[in-house]
Every structure is written in structure tokens, then in C-alpha cells.
Amino acid sequence: MELDVLVHGADLSAVMIWHGLRLRGYRALLIHEAMRVSEGVVFLPFTSEWARYLGNMGVGGLSEERKVMLRAAGSFKGWFYPPASVCVGNVRKIAENLISRVDEGVELWCRGFRYKVCERGIEWAANLRMSGEVRGEAQLLVETGTLDRGLGLVLLETKLSSAEEPVLDLSTSPLSLMVPHEGIETWVRIGSEIEPKAALCRSKLTVSDRIDLGEMPVLHSGFRSGIARPPWLGDYLAASAQIGIHIAENWVNSGDINDNLASHIVEITTRSNLCLEILNRSMQGKLYEEEVSHILEGLKPPPSYRP
Incomplete structure (x- = not known):
């Protein structure tokens, strides 16, 4: 089987x-091993720009956008600045759509996916459910599966709720994001196990301690790339996928x-690393040492790529 690109992964970025x-x-x-x-991962938060990006695909699965409130140390509570609105996407529904x-x-x-780099790109083989063992070549392999390395856990929890406004909470260690949607709320928490509570769904991811885009002709994207950082996990996942599409196009052609794409990759990775710095301080309980303006700069949602 001759391919331009083989994508190995089951998350939204792979799709x-x-x-x-x-x-x-x-x-x-x-191709992927999951059923x-x-x-x-069922629910992820998306800010306005990335909600529009997904909405323009006509996929549905996005809740109503609401303006994000910020809770900082002490009694301070106000709007996140620069202003941001956030919704929750049913990423399983979006991917299946x-x-x-x-x-x-x-x-x-x-089952049994394997590959090796060759002169033309990669040679791969896998046991497919309907076809049995299949072998082929591709100019590029995109891997999105998660790796067990990093600084700690990102915990996603969705449960029943009567809350009305999303809250990015910097007053506790570590920081957290709560977004209500359609009678439930989705939490993004960092750094500690979730206590057993009644929840509609839970999942755990790893906060990666470094960015790794792979080495061509093997491209790492999605969570595997290390770009995706909380609290805006959905945004960074979509940004990683968008970059992956353009890298694949450039590579195959x-x-x-190209220089424009390379500059955008630098911008995204720089912002992701700045976010990681803030997360590190949050997990160490040291956010109070930083000015709120610096924290908000580090927690800006990622921009989309415009060729």
C-alpha cells in the first residue's frame, strides 16, 4: 500500500x-489500536478562536461560549485578560463526525503496528481487523499517541453542575480551569490524583516536560509532541493538528x-514553553511570586496558523 502520509493515533489531533x-x-x-x-478523552475546553476553527468544519459538538473569570490570590476575582471566552467540545463526537x-x-x-525508516520515507506493517497483515510505504509517518514522560498529571473530570461561569483559578496550587456546559462542568486540574467522587467521566494525561516534534520522516503531533499544555488543552491540541497538516503538505510536496510555517512553529513552541514555566510554578505553589500580567501572558491561548 503506497501512501503519502500514514497517521498512527486515535485522538482528535490524529483525526x-x-x-x-x-x-x-x-x-x-x-490507523489505531483502539475500538x-x-x-x-471525551471533553476538552476550547477558546473562541479554536471553537470557530472547529465550527467552520461544520462538526458540531461544541457548547455555548462563555466569558472566562479569573480567581487569583486573596479575594481578587475578575475577567481573564486579554478577554477570553471558552466552550467545551465533545472531542469524541467531533472526531467521529x-x-x-x-x-x-x-x-x-x-494490532502489531511497526515501521522502519527507509530511503523513500518509511516502510510499515500492521495486522488490520478486516484485511489481515498489510504492508506498505509512506513518505511521512505522523505519531500522536501519548508518552509516559513528563512533570505530572493533567486530570480531566466531568460531573453534574449548576455553575454559570467558567473560572480559571490561580488561588490554589496547582491551578485549575472549570467550564460549565449544558448542566455539567468539565475540570482541567494539574498535579495531583483526583479523589474518588461521582463523575460522568474521568481521564488522565501527562504534562510533558519538553517539546518533541520527532525527526523527519516521523512527525510527532498532538499530545505526543509535548505542545499541548493545560489549561487550554483543546486549543493546543487543535493547534498541533493544524501545524501537522501544513508540515505534512510541505514535506510531501x-x-x-517553508519559512512562514517554521516561524509559526517557533511561536507556538515558545508560547507552550512559557505556559510550562507557569505550570511549574503553580505545581510548586510559587505563583504568588509572579505578577498577574506575567501569568496571563504565559497562559494566553495559542494562535492559529495563517499562511
Whole structure:
């Protein structure tokens, strides 16, 4: 099987990259070991820019946007600045919606995936559910699966709620984000295990301690890239996928990355690392040593890529 791009992963970023490349006419295949996409993560927060990005795909699965409130040390409580509105996306529904729009090019529940780098890109093989063992070549492999390395846990919890406003809380260590949506609320917490409580769904991710985009012809994207940082996990995941699409296009067409895209990658990784600095201080209980303006600069949502 000859491919332009092989995408190996089951999260939203993998589906977005695969879908974006298929729409552009590339020979892309999405394979993963799970029985369904986004099996471990159901809900993620998205700020306005990335909610619009997903909304323009016509996928649905996004709650109403609400303005984010900020709770800092002491009794200070006000609006996040620069102003930000946030919603929650049902990322499993979004991913499944994107897949349903394409007739072929997805193999779930595969086993024994393996690959090696060759002169033409990669040689790969996997045992597919319907076809048995399949072998092929691709110019590029995109990996999005998570790695067990990092600074600590990102804990996602969704439960029943009567709250009305999203709150980014800097007054506790570590920081947290709560976003209400449709009678429930989704929390992004950092750094400690969730106590057993009644919850509709829970999942755990790892806060990566470094960014790793891989080495061509193997590209790391999504959570595997290390770009995705709380509290704006959905934004960074979508930004990573958007970058992945453009890197794949550049690589397949020219074997290189253009200057405009390279500059944007530097901007995203720099902002991600600044966010990591704030998270480090939050986990150490040292946010009070920083000015609020510096904290907010570090917690800005990532920008989208505009060629």
C-alpha cells in the first residue's frame, strides 16, 4: 500500500490531520489500536478562536461560549485578560463526525503496528481487523499517541453542575480551569490524583516536560509532541493538528518546511514553553511570586496558523 502520509493515533489531533490531508487530495491512512477514536478523552475546553476553527468544519459538538473569570490570590476575582471566552467540545463526537464524512482511509482496532525508516520515507506493517497483515510505504509517518514522560498529571473530570461561569483559578496550587456546559462542568486540574467522587467521566494525561516534534520522516503531533499544555488543552491540541497538516503538505510536496510555517512553529513552541514555566510554578505553589500580567501572558491561548 503506497501512501503519502500514514497517521498512527486515535485522538482528535490524529483525526484532524488525517481528515485535513484527505480533503486536500493526499493519500492518507489513519490507523489505531483502539475500538473507537478519542476513547480516553471525551471533553476538552476550547477558546473562541479554536471553537470557530472547529465550527467552520461544520462538526458540531461544541457548547455555548462563555466569558472566562479569573480567581487569583486573596479575594481578587475578575475577567481573564486579554478577554477570553471558552466552550467545551465533545472531542469524541467531533472526531467521529469527521471520520463519517470520508468513505475510506481509516483502520481501527489494528494490532502489531511497526515501521522502519527507509530511503523513500518509511516502510510499515500492521495486522488490520478486516484485511489481515498489510504492508506498505509512506513518505511521512505522523505519531500522536501519548508518552509516559513528563512533570505530572493533567486530570480531566466531568460531573453534574449548576455553575454559570467558567473560572480559571490561580488561588490554589496547582491551578485549575472549570467550564460549565449544558448542566455539567468539565475540570482541567494539574498535579495531583483526583479523589474518588461521582463523575460522568474521568481521564488522565501527562504534562510533558519538553517539546518533541520527532525527526523527519516521523512527525510527532498532538499530545505526543509535548505542545499541548493545560489549561487550554483543546486549543493546543487543535493547534498541533493544524501545524501537522501544513508540515505534512510541505514535506510531501517539497521535502522541506517553508519559512512562514517554521516561524509559526517557533511561536507556538515558545508560547507552550512559557505556559510550562507557569505550570511549574503553580505545581510548586510559587505563583504568588509572579505578577498577574506575567501569568496571563504565559497562559494566553495559542494562535492559529495563517499562511
